[in-house]
Amino acid sequence: MGNEVGTPAGGVDAQDVDGELLAAVERIVRAVVAEEVVPRWRRLAASDIAEKNGPHDLVTTADRAAEAQLAQRLTALLPGSVVVGEEAVSADPGLLDLLRGDAPVWVVDPVDGTAAFVRGETGFSTLVSLVRGGRPIASWTYAPQRGQFATARRGGGAHLNGERLRTATDPGRLRLWISNPVFRTPAEQTAVARLAAAAETVPCVTSAGLGxxxxxxxDADGVAFFWEAPWDHSAGLLLVQEAGGTSRTTAGQPFQVAGGNALPFTVARDVATADRVIDLLTGAEEDR
Incomplete structure (x- = not known):
């Protein structure tokens, strides 16, 4: 595929991301998912599924095939760009250093929520973001079995199926999604218990992107996460930010895609909500 949007080789900044680029990437994502992911949904054989770091960390032929296709087509769309994908990093962790480099980086999660995909559930998505200088400048979130396609452009807002997104504004509500419980340590379980005591909680996010x-x-006021894999968070961080929300780590700083974050962290509808969630996660609210 050629350079459909005519972007100069070797560089793109937030002001260069326009509707044409958003649409070109959306076409690529939809095509790859239609070719490599949806046909395998509820049709996986045992030989199509493998463990990476245990029974709850799975990879399928859909993950590998979709990532390979996305990497090929996205770098052809933007010459000079590079890819940081979940499956490629699993084989070569050194690829994470690309997030600190000068080239535009496509951050790719081909099937976010692989366990849900393997179970035949609809709670999975494909996540793509374009990162420059360690900051997401555009993102694409696609949940094919739910008919949801969300995009965001830094400074240009967030949209779901063409409709503008806005975070919640109900000051009396605190509804939180919680990341997958199979990854929790005893300390994390304690932190989640504090959240559950103070808020309405949805106990499991099968796909970070959907959270x-x-x-x-x-629909939710915040999500608590306990890991920092960039492919899980990069697209969603920009989506929430452009809808009016924010992120906070336990060090009180915004989450950084390039890593080095104090965990756990939250993404929330506004600053006040993010601060409260962090206080609950750390126990600071109990000390007052």
């Missing part, structure tokens, strides 16, 4: 989407669309 971010729930905040961006106003």
């Amino acid at each position: 971010y989407l729930e905040v961006a669309r106003g």
Whole structure:
């Protein structure tokens, strides 16, 4: 595929991301998912599924095939760009250093929520973001079996199926999504218990990208996460930010895609909500 949007080789900044680029990437994502992911949904054989770091960390032929296709087509779309994909990093962790480099980086999660995909559930998505200088400048979130396609452009807002997204504004509500419980340590379980005691909680996010989407669309007020894999968070961070929300780590700083974050962290509808969630996660609210 050629350079459909005519972007100069070797560089793109937020002001260069326009509707044409957003649409070109959307076409690529939809095509790859239609070719490599949807046909395998509920049709996986045992030989199509493998463990990476244990029984709850799975990879399928859909993950590998979709990432390979996305990497090929996205770098052809933007000459000079590079890819940081979940499956490639699993084989070569050194690829994470690309996030600190000068080239535009496509951050790719071909099937976010692989366990849900393997179980034949609809709670999975494909996540793509374009990162420059360690900051997401555009993102694409696609949940094919739910008919949801969300995009965001830095400074240009967030949209779901063409409709503008806004985070919730109900000051009396605190509805939180919680990341997958199979990864929790005893300390994390204690932190989650504090959240559950103070808020309405949804106990499991099968796809990080869908958790971010729930905040961006106003259905949830925040999500608590306990890991920092960039492919899980990059697209959603920009989506929530452009919908009016924010992120906070336990060090009180915004989450950084390039790593080095104090965990756990939250993405929330506004600053006040993010601060409260962090206080609950750390126990600071109990000390007052």
